[in-house]
Amino acid sequence: MMRDATDQLQPETQPGIATAEGGLVFLDGPDSIATTMTPEAAAATGQSLIDAAATAERQQAERDV
């Protein structure tokens, strides 16, 4: 039986966990995310996520007005 729409894939509410080992950054989760990055790529990805999160929060605030 198919699941209800509410059971289907939703935006992730839990953060991924990044760890450093051997001069590399490992991002495990959420869900199936599994990637290895150089420190530079990890830092740039982190900044990009922070910037996008700020934009998304503004969009939510505008929608809620």
Place this chain on the structure above:
Amino acid sequence: MFTERFLRDKRGASLDANERARIEAAISEVKTFGPRKIIARAGEPLTNSTLLLEGIMSRYLDDRNGLRQLVAIHFPGDFLDLHAFPLKVLDHDVATLTTATVATVPHAEIEAIAKEMPQLIRKLWFATLLDAAIHRAWLFRLGRLDATGRVAHFLCETNARLFSAGLSDGRRFALALTQADLAEICGLTTVHVNRVMRQLREEQLCLFRSSLVEILDPAGLAARAQFNPAYLYIADDSQLPSVQRPR
């Protein structure tokens, strides 16, 4: 006998003596290839199918940067390009990972079997459907599981497939793959695979010693992998660890 592992211990599809003899008679050649040799390229017309007798082989696709995704792994007893019989060309390359011995079956012989023994053709069809079931499990693995889950799932699946082929005792099996191979199977970097293997060892789930795998905690590894062997259609999978997925 070349066919002893083909469809061994598969639910409703194991070969009887006559069927086995017919496939044996259809074999035109037995060849051994060294490791890392391409034996069929995407787009090449094929007139034979290949039964793997010894060793490990892969099907793979390369991306535009030359980075490889292994899309299937084959073990002894697998009729690994049987789908080339109706398709006549493959959409992927086929290569050995280890030294591999294969039996070649001309498509003309499979055509003859279709006329002589329709029940045997149904079993060959079963083999290709089993490949498709494994592909679905690989999609699930890459789409839903984290790094540890992906490696754990591959190891559970390999244990089950080799158990069915008589090449695992249910917990221990030889697996002459490199960490780079595991990375290309699981969509991870080699260093990520190395880290996952260490985690599995530290959590006492699985040990890797040279080319041997020992599953220390089958239930724990299956739980980490969300592994249920039902898709492998093994006649008696009661000895294999499994988790129930929600219905």
